[in-house]
Amino acid sequence: MILAITVLALSAYQLLTDTFVMPYYMFIVGAFMLVTGIVELQKDRKGGFLGCVVVSLFLFFVSIQGSWKI
Known part of the structure; x- marks a missing residue:
């Protein structure tokens, strides 16, 4: 909830x-x-966990690349 706000x-x-x-x-x-993926893992939804983790890793990569450009 804090992250969404x-x-x-x-x-x-x-x-x-x-x-x-x-x-x-x-x-x-x-x-x-990443937090959403962990919640999905706790609910035993492996596909949702994998998708959320892949997206979160991509977003971390993009944010690091974007901060180097500034």
Whole structure:
């Protein structure tokens, strides 16, 4: 819940101020997807876990690459 609120707050901040916070946004979305994958694993949904972990790893990679460009 805290990660979802943080994602919404960063999105609103970026829209209102036109600043570039995309790497931070991607990192927090990646953390949110990782937590979602762990919840799916606890519910014994292996496919959902695998999909969420793959997406979170991709988002972590994109956020790291994006922070190098700044």
